[in-house]
Amino acid sequence: MRKYEIMYLISPELSEEELNQLTEDLKKDIESLGGEVQTVDNWGKKTLAYPVKKFNDGYYVIMTFLFPQNQLSEFERRLKLREKILRYMITLLEKEE
Template sequence: IARVGGTVEKVDRWGKRRLAYAVKKFTDGFYVLINFEAAPAEIKEIDRVMKINDEVLRHLIVKHEA
């Protein structure tokens, strides 16, 4: 996130949890919630990198209106 120009505000590691259903034959996953701030173009790059990263099974980026 910082590499593309965003700023990380908070990292909340939830730990290893059982997935609701198997994803790529995995039944457990490590959950992490990251609050960050970035421009729209930077968010597109973060999303692209998450999609090609083999260690990330699923990700979701949500806009938070303050």
């Protein structure tokens, strides 16, 4: 398994409870595809440098996780289906040894 980091931007319309539920749902998605969440860092609501989908601010969350490389495309497909996630970026931190 490889170590990845995802940073995602969530719609500012969500309440704190909905934000936590979305994070838990993403954790479940990672685990159901054979991954393991290591850390979750909620940066809170930030003002954006430019509008994203007509929003001027949003919630940032960074999550590090171990994940099988062959399941990454399925995880990205699931991310794209979530309307409340405005943007995301997945970065490979460590290759397999």
